[in-house]
Amino acid sequence: MKKVLLLLADGFETFEACVFIDVIGWNLVEGDCTTELFTCALKKEIKSSFNQRFIVDYQIDEINVNDFDALAIPGGFEVYGFYEDAYNEKFLDLIRGFRANNKLIASICVGALPMGKSGVLKGKKGTTYNNPVRREALQGFGVEVIHQPIVMDDQLITSWNPSTAVDVALLLLELLTSKANADHVRQLMGFQ
Secondary structure, three states: OEEEEEEOOOOEOHHHHHHHHHHHHHHHHHOOOOEEEEEEEOOOEEEEHHHOEEEOOEEHHHOOHHHOOEEEEOOEOHHHOHHHHHOOHHHHHHHHHHHHOOOEEEEOHHHHHHHHHHOOOOOOEEOOOOOHHHHHHHHHOOOEEOOOOEEEEOOEEEEOOHHHHHHHHHHHHHHHOOHHHHHHHHHHOOOO
16 A cells, blocks of 8 residues: 655645645545545644644654655635744755655645755755745745746655645645556546
């Protein structure tokens, strides 16, 4: 079984998190049945953007990187405190741990910024929310910012806004299973 860890910061964007939950879940039930998803945050109860409350499966201190095959990071809103968690050293260390173990890391929108701050994207190609402030921040972390919807460089996936979310989640599924399986799940979910 391939395990995906969904890393959530306070203020995460619900839609961007849900696509990973749904795509990996659809695969568990209707695809090749080889993927599971677990949620993780700095604390047990967190809030998304727009103040929805969530209870996660694990706190960061409980995670053993070797138990997982991939990390997924949705973006979020600054006004809801996203960067307070996303730039927390424990949050960044977990990202570094996945990279040090050569695991897949997929982010959506500003989920690329904690990847950049952690150093895993330094010298790599990437993208983030198509806003000059966010792109300059990513570039400031030593990332070659590419102006395209999804960028993959050395098992690191970044994307530029919520419209890319489904495609990022399906790309992650493809890399964990196969293109044929991801296409099958895409079709079952009605995205073809």
